[in-house]
Amino acid sequence: MPTPLSVxxxxxxxxxxxxxxxxxxxxxxxxxxEQLGYRRYWVAEHHLTPGVxxxxxxxxxxxxxxxxxxxxxxxxxxxxxxxxPLVVAEEFGTIAHLHPGRVDLGLGRVASNRAADLARRFAxxxxxxxxxxxxxxxxxxxxxxxxxxxxxxxxxEQQRLVGRPVExxxxxxxxxxxxxxxxxxxRDSAGEPLHAQPAEGADLDVWVxxxxxxxxxxxAGALGLPYAANYHVSPSTVLESVSSYRDGFTASTRLARPYxxxxxxxxxxxxxxAARELAAPHARWVHSIRAGAGAIPYPSPAxxxxxxxxxxxxxxxxxxxATQFVGAPETVVxxxxxxxxxxxxxxxxxxxxxxxxxxxxxxxxxxxxxWQASAAADEGHGGGGDGEELDVRRQR
Numbered sequence: 001m002p003t004p005l006s007v008x009x010x011x012x013x014x015x016x017x018x019x020x021x022x023x024x025x026x027x028x029x030x031x032x033x034e035q036l037g038y039r040r041y042w043v044a045e046h047h048l049t050p051g052v053x054x055x056x057x058x059x060x061x062x063x064x065x066x067x068x069x070x071x072x073x074x075x076x077x078x079x080x081x082x083x084x085p086l087v088v089a090e091e092f093g094t095i096a097h098l099h100p101g102r103v104d105l106g107l108g109r110v111a112s113n114r115a116a117d118l119a120r121r122f123a124x125x126x127x128x129x130x131x132x133x134x135x136x137x138x139x140x141x142x143x144x145x146x147x148x149x150x151x152x153x154x155x156x157e158q159q160r161l162v163g164r165p166v167e168x169x170x171x172x173x174x175x176x177x178x179x180x181x182x183x184x185x186x187r188d189s190a191g192e193p194l195h196a197q198p199a200e201g202a203d204l205d206v207w208v209x210x211x212x213x214x215x216x217x218x219x220a221g222a223l224g225l226p227y228a229a230n231y232h233v234s235p236s237t238v239l240e241s242v243s244s245y246r247d248g249f250t251a252s253t254r255l256a257r258p259y260x261x262x263x264x265x266x267x268x269x270x271x272x273x274a275a276r277e278l279a280a281p282h283a284r285w286v287h288s289i290r291a292g293a294g295a296i297p298y299p300s301p302a303x304x305x306x307x308x309x310x311x312x313x314x315x316x317x318x319x320x321x322a323t324q325f326v327g328a329p330e331t332v333v334x335x336x337x338x339x340x341x342x343x344x345x346x347x348x349x350x351x352x353x354x355x356x357x358x359x360x361x362x363x364x365x366x367x368x369x370x371w372q373a374s375a376a377a378d379e380g381h382g383g384g385g386d387g388e389e390l391d392v393r394r395q396r
Contacts, residue, residue, distance in 0.1 A: 002375040003340050005368065006040035007033045008076050008232075008263055008351040011053035011060070015297040015355065022053035023060070025357045030064045032361055034071040036368040040104060041068070042076035042349065047162045051285065051295035058091035065099040074104025076228065076263075076349070077209040080174045081110030082162045086196060089181035093199030100203035106228065107178065108209045109171045109216050110159070133239065136342040139319035141236040142290070151292035172219040179206060179223065179254075206254070207261075212237040213244035221245045224252025226259040231339065232351055235323040238262065242343050262345040264336060265324040266352050268363040268370075272327040278354045278363075279326040280304050285353070286317045300355045329370030337374070 009029060011022045030041045043060050046052040054060060057075040065073045078088055088105070096103040130140045169177075180186035181199045188194050207226050210216025211234035220227040227245040231238040242260050249258040265282065269275035281304035288296040291313075299307075325335040336348055350367065354360045 002371055003345065004039040004347045005371055006042065006072075006261065006347060006349045007038050007364065008042045008044065008349045009054065010044045010046065010295075010351070010353065012295075012298045012353045013051050013053050014357075015299050015303055017297065019053040021357075025360075026054070026060065027064060027067050028357070029361060029364070030068055030071065030073070033364060034068045036365060037372065038071060038364070038368065039347065040072040040074060040349070042074045042104065042106060044076055045079050045082075045108070046295070047082075048158050049294045051288070051297045058088075058095065061092075061103070062095050062098075065095060065102060070102075072102050072104055072205075073099070074205075074207070075106040077106040077108030077207075079108045079110045080171065080178075082159075085169075085174050085177035086181060086199075089178045089199035089202075090196050091198075092204055093182060093196070093202035096202035096204035097198070103202075103204040104207055105178070105204055106207040106209050107175055128236070134342050135338045137235070137323055138239060139236050139322055141234075142316050142319050154292070171215050172222065175206075175208065175219050175223060175225075182206070210241055210245075213240035217241050217244040218248050221248030221258070222250055224250050224255045226255060226261070228261040228263065228349060229343070230263050231323065231343070232263040232265040232320075235319055238343060242345075246344075259346050260344065261347040261349050262339060262343045263349040263351060264339055265320070266332055266336070266350045266363065266367060267324065267326045267354060268329055268332050268352075268366040269359070270328065270366070272331055275326045275328065275331075275363075277301055278359050279324060281355060282324055282353070283314075283317050283321050286320045287313055290316050298353055298355055329366045332367060333370045333374050336371075 007029070009026055011026045013019055013022045026043070033041050041064060043054045043057050043064070044052070045055065045057050047055050057078050061073050061075060080088065092103060092105040128140055131138050177186060181196045182202055182204070184193070184195060184200045186194045205226070207228055208216055208220035209228040209230065210220070211230040217227060221244070229238050229241040242262070245260065246258045251257065267275050267279040269278055278301070280301045281299040284299050284304040284307050285295060288294065325332045339345065340348055350364070352360050352363045354363065
């Protein structure tokens with residue numbers, strides 16, 4: 001059985017399109033992903049972003065769950081810090097009670113909104129050289145991520161608008177509270193049990209998502225939760241991220257051994273050349289994010305080609321462009337197999353964005369067919385995913 005593939009969808013809004021178009025496309029792609037055998041369908045949380053319609057994961061997951069029947073549906077990720085652990089547990093518990101055994105609650109962390117902390121985070125790690133590890137490119141962290149005072153103030157204002165209701169709780173405590181609401185093990189300050197009935201006993205899996213070796217990977221390991229590492233967001237830190245998780249893993253009633261999913265940007269077409277054309281807008285889209293303006297509506301290849309690139313602009317996005325898996329099915333399968341082998345991933349999470357929805361659907365179709373065809377070669381593979389179901393005891 002091949003290493004399972006899953007889907008991460010941002011509900012991208014193409015140039016000339018609307019949020020309604022993007023959300024309808026998400027429902028269509030989720031149905032197709034289920035038919036094609038993808039294991040999970042995860043949606044993101046992004047706010048005040050012109051090119052992304054996935055802002056309310058719980059709402060979108062409920063809609064997708066109702067539109068499908070078998071595929072697991074979840075968040076990648078709900079950002080604790082914007083939401084209280086109680087509300088998150090109740091929202092996802094509600095969905096899981098109606099769709100038991102199909103819901104994944106992926107939890108992410110919100111960084112500080114203080115300008116000094118943001119500036120330091122953008123600058124961390126710059127200067128380490130690119131390297132190739134057993135065929136996998138681990139690029140240098142991009143230069144030019146430093147933000148102006150105006151950009152930092154804008155980011156902080158947006159975080160305030162979204163809301164930060166949880167004060168005085170570190171991330172591990174927040175994740176632990178979510179788990180306790182699901183298991184019914186939380187008590188108030190007087191020692192009395194707190195019962196969040198929509199969450200308690202819900203048949204769902206809790207994940208932690210992270211981009212580096214830090215609080216997220218440490219929390220996932222310490223609490224014995226499955227971990228998703230973001231190669232597609234921060235390819236320069238993926239190996240440290242998964243190593244940190246595995247090194248700190250403690251078996252729990254939820255998970256007997258470490259379980260790692262790794263994300264990847266992917267575009268597949270009939271030929272390498274056709275795939276490169278479809279993937280060409282990726283650089284412009286990433287640039288809009290890293291330049292501090294937020295993701296723009298996803299441009300067409302012609303719109304992307306008209307962008308006046310400078311050397312500094314290209315340097316800003318070079319790591320993301322170089323680590324996108326683009327090509328004919330056999331080309332991308334080889335690349336993803338290398339990613340799996342080097343990271344030891346038990347599962348790969350694929351995110352594909354193209355300007356036209358039909359091209360995105362076709363990319364997932366071609367990948368699923370080619371990945372399944374490679375199953376025979378994967379038999380007996382010992383470098384990571386073996387296709388076994390995630391060994392999680394439900395939080396009942």
